[in-house]
Amino acid sequence: xxxxxxxxxxxxxxxxxxxxxxxxxxxxxxxxxxxxxxxxxxxxxxxxxxxxxxxxxxxxxxxxxxxxxxxxxxxxxxxxxxxxxxxxxxxxxxxxxxxxxxxxxxxxxxxxxxxxxxxxxxxxxxxxxxxxxxxxxxxxxxxxxxxxxxxxxxxxxxxxxxxxx
Amino acid sequence: xxxxxxxxxxxxxxxxxxxxxxxxxxxxxxxxxxxxxxxxxxxxxxxxxxxxxxxxxxxxxxxxxxxxxxxxxxxxxxxxxxxxxxxxxxxxxxxxxxxxxxxxxxxxxxxxxxxxxxxxxxxxxxxxxxxxxxxxxxxxxxxxxxxxxxxxxxxxxxxxxxxxx
Numbered sequence: 001x002x003x004x005x006x007x008x009x010x011x012x013x014x015x016x017x018x019x020x021x022x023x024x025x026x027x028x029x030x031x032x033x034x035x036x037x038x039x040x041x042x043x044x045x046x047x048x049x050x051x052x053x054x055x056x057x058x059x060x061x062x063x064x065x066x067x068x069x070x071x072x073x074x075x076x077x078x079x080x081x082x083x084x085x086x087x088x089x090x091x092x093x094x095x096x097x098x099x100x101x102x103x104x105x106x107x108x109x110x111x112x113x114x115x116x117x118x119x120x121x122x123x124x125x126x127x128x129x130x131x132x133x134x135x136x137x138x139x140x141x142x143x144x145x146x147x148x149x150x151x152x153x154x155x156x157x158x159x160x161x162x163x164x165x
Numbered sequence: 166x167x168x169x170x171x172x173x174x175x176x177x178x179x180x181x182x183x184x185x186x187x188x189x190x191x192x193x194x195x196x197x198x199x200x201x202x203x204x205x206x207x208x209x210x211x212x213x214x215x216x217x218x219x220x221x222x223x224x225x226x227x228x229x230x231x232x233x234x235x236x237x238x239x240x241x242x243x244x245x246x247x248x249x250x251x252x253x254x255x256x257x258x259x260x261x262x263x264x265x266x267x268x269x270x271x272x273x274x275x276x277x278x279x280x281x282x283x284x285x286x287x288x289x290x291x292x293x294x295x296x297x298x299x300x301x302x303x304x305x306x307x308x309x310x311x312x313x314x315x316x317x318x319x320x321x322x323x324x325x326x327x328x329x330x
Binding site for chain 2: 116130145153
């Protein structure tokens with residue numbers, strides 16, 4: 001019964017972090033992003049499209065096309081990315097089992113929100129609030145030097161390749 | 166890709182709430198609990214066993230056997246019940262994709278925790294902290310009068326039935 005966030009959450013956050021470092025507004029293709037993280041390209045492409053639909057990425061076609069952040073990295077929060085991947089629904093879904101069975105809760109009592117659902121939703125608001133407190137720009141800012149260096153060298157090599165092509 | 170907590174979380178919280186109201190330390194069987202909430206008995210029985218394994222319920226057999234809270238309701242938090250159902254693992258699982266691909270993060274840099282995982286885990290701590298702030302006793306205390314009345318009348322009817330049997 002163990003529940004985990006879909007792995008797409010991790011992928012989408014890392015790809016957003018990488019796109020935030022692309023220089024001169026360069027686009028990166030799904031193939032390049034998949035290559036960088038060793039991810040399955042087809043599945044990643046679907047995920048990137050979900051981020052486009054959510055207004056976090058923009059997509060362009062053509063030889064220099066690909067994906068870019070649709071907003072400055074300081075205007076995209078971790079919560080935005082998580083919600084784009086897993087949808088706007090709540091983690092906890094109340095199915096109102098208190099209204100079932102031989103002595104169901106009815107009338108006024110059933111219109112009062114269920115205390116159990118209230119606790120679960122309050123916790124979820126605390127979770128989202130934390131996720132909303134960090135932007136993609138913050139993630140780049142707090143990356144170690146090693147991480148940023150390897151990205152820059154890889155992006156530079158890509159650009160050189162593009163110029164040759 | 167939408168993730169939700171398993172419905173067992175809702176069931177386990179409601180059953181714990183109901184067991185907290187059993188009088189004279191009466192036990193309730195999986196059949197009775199399933200009946201009260203209109204739930205599938207076999208699946209609920211598995212869930213109740215998970216709560217026993219987690220030390221939240223105790224189970225006895227025999228004609229008056231069944232499930233009881235293993236601790237006072239004020240000593241069982243919503244977080245305890247959620248963890249018993251969904252396991253102790255984190256919602257977000259970091260698979261270290263930053264260590265894959267053509268320029269993987271290695272050495273000292275890879276031993277520094279990933280900033281993305283840190284944000285996700287910080288948010289999860291905020292979620293669990295909220296869940297840990299409410300006990301089953303709190304849930305009973307803040308139940309509406311209607312909810313408590315229907316439970317008491319149902320439990321009384323059960324007891325009468327047991328005396329006749």
